[in-house]
Amino acid sequence: MDRAVDAANLGAAAAGLSPLDLFLHASIVVKLVMLGLIGCSAFVWAIIVEKFILIRRVNREATEFEDRFWSGGSLDDLYESDGAKPLHPMAAVFGAAMGEWRRSARISGVDLARGGVRDRVDRAINITIAREMERLSRRVLFLATIGPVAPFVGLFGTVWGIMHAFGSIAAMHNTNLAVVAPGISEALFATAIGLVTAIPAYVAYNVISGALDNFAERMEAFGTEFAAILSRQSEERS
Template identity: 75%
Template structure:
């Protein structure tokens, strides 16, 4: 009888510490590992989000500055030497790839720049560069896409495990008092809460960042189309 009373008293004492830290410390080892894993994933999600936001803002500003120089009417050769030869941002890389291919073709004796082969090589150079730059910009996006749907289930696993552990404790103590059940249930539900806190920002960030990346890809492709038309007109003027 004394053992049952002591167990109930312990349950009451534990129930008093329902702070976040208390819930973590009272959780079983498996639930703790789940919580730690989800917290690490959450920190990594926010690190990726911050990096992508800063990167997208920077490359859009650089692209705007570059387009201003491009459409200012200056020499394309001078612009290539200044920014295209050693590009520091994606749009300059697209320009550099196309301009470099066109200049190499122009230096070959007897090559007709109006031929479709030259234009195809220029288009292919820009297409490959756009693909490469987008792959670099989309790095770690698969992590956001994975954590979004998976994190709630990881948290749910921790919840199920915690509830099973609580029921085992109840059976061992032969006491169904709420003060005994509440701490274990709270610890278990805390794992699901962490899973949701990790998943929701990941899903929102993935959708927003993916949309921004898609817009930037369209911007590069539009610039490539316009630049290809300019090179075609210059070829006709030289002919």
């Protein structure tokens, strides 16, 4: 008989353990924690999707631009079509370097082969790369913040929920599984949501950061090669 009663209690407890039921029966504080974590999770996934699309697009645009750059066409024509009003980071690096070099060439009496022009071109390239990487990295720091913080926020909801559950158990003077399980499950559900929020954020931060670092190195390599080309052209003109 006791086993039959325990089975009935277990079935009654399990019937109310769906995610929606766990949320609806949680205390107001735990509900706020859950809603906050769910909102953060939605924002995390929005950032992940946006950054993956962005990184794929800028790499494709960089490849197309480098194909045009190394095709042997006129740098002045390429500057007018892509560099003057750049639409992607690689073109912005090219436009900054070419623009600085052309401004120096227009100054009467300037020796294009001397180090000062090369230094200004290098500085323009570095500043442009830093600005473009700052733009590409926007909101990525949110992923780095949510990754370690979300589990602790969920744990706070769990601790609060367990305290609330034990208070309810003490008030009812009943420790049957049907009474204990829902309250404990509601509390633990907050930690589960915290982990579901944190794990994608942590993984995505590492993947996106690595992809952005690779793209930054790609721009730096292009900038170094282009600065060397401009330096050689300066020596030929002088």
